[in-house]
Structure formats: structure tokens, C-alpha cells
Amino acid sequence: MPPEHRAFVALEARAYGDVLVLDCAESAEQGKTYTYFASLPAMLGSGGGDARPYDYVMKVDDDTFLRLDALVETLRAAPREDMYGGVGLPFHDREFPPFMLGMGYLLSWDLVEWIATSDMVRREAMGVEDMTTGKWLNMGNKAKNRVNIFPRMYDYKSAKGEDFLENTIGVHQLKQDLRWAHTLEHFNLTRLEPSSKLHRF
Secondary structure, three states, rough: OOOOHHHHHHHHHHHOOOOOOOOOOOOEEEEEEEEHHHHHHHHOOOOOOOOOOEEEEEEEEEOOOEHHHHHHHHHHHOOOEEEEEEEEOOOOOOOOOOOEEEEEEEEEEEHHHHHOHHHHHHOOOOOOOEEEHHHHHHHOOOOOOOEEEOOOOOOOOOOOOHHHHOOEEEEEEOOOOOHHHHHHHOOOOOOOOOOOOOOOO
């Protein structure tokens, strides 16, 4: 990890305590996603109890803006077991899309535990990460509950208001700061409080 990344990761970890550091290469095709999912039960597990520590685990690209409130509301009605959710491809396969796009997808905790212990998954760890995750689940006859949230997660189109959906869960491909700014402004996350003495408009 380059020194500047190490410094920023350390600051994030100290500030929020929410950073997982994994011993793997940063690559979408070299098993990083397998390492992520397979490491979680040992890192976050319930300590030997029967209760699962989380209902779901999500993998999200770092160029995706995620509206957690909208995601949580959507998940209230979703199954808590054997569930795979995200933007399925093909988009209009509502029942059983073969895989969810890598911009962001969820697995129920039982599937994460299965990934951590499956020899087949370990052998098939390499490959394009989103398609490979779908392949594991399909080969293992898992994820019978598939939740396709298309079109509520989508790629950034422009700064125009009509290019953002009202019920958006996520916006992807925010690789430039200006795209992040447009997206955050659209969802009113940059508005300053006009009554503050520190803000002059």
C-alpha cells in the first residue's frame, strides 16, 4: 500500500473504526472479493453463538454513492437468508438474474459464512469479481432469494436533475470529484445551514 494511502486509511480507521484491512492485492480479478467475504465471519462473527451478527453484508465500489436510508427501507421486506441482492444482469430478470453488477451487491450472512467454508468457492476465487460471485452462488445452488433493485442503482449520467431518480439507492461511476459534487448536491447533502453565524451567503 502506498504511504499516502496508508496514512489516509489510518486516519479513517481511527476516526470511525470501520476499516477492514485485508491481506490481498487490490484487483477486481485476483480474488479480492473472495478474501473480503471469506474473512468476515472470523473478523465479525458472533463469537460462537447461534445468532448472526448481521443480516447482510454489502460489497460496494468506492465510486458509488449509497443512500443508506433508501437501502435499509428496501431491505425491510427482503429475506434474511439465502439472499443475493443488487442490480441484476440482465436488468429485467426480476426473478433470478445470474449475477449482480459490481457497483454494489448484498449477501445474507448465511451466504457469507458459506463462502468462507466452501472449497469450491476457494478454488474458483479468481475472475471478474461480480460475475464470479454470481458463479459461486449458481454452482453451489445458493441464493434462491434474489432481489433485483434495478433501476434504483445506476450509473451517473449528468448533473441534470432528471438524471437522478427520486427513489435512488445508489449512483455509480463517480470517479471524478465533480460527479461526486453534482450527486451530493442533488440529494441535498451539501446544503449549509443559513442561520449559522459562520456562514455568509
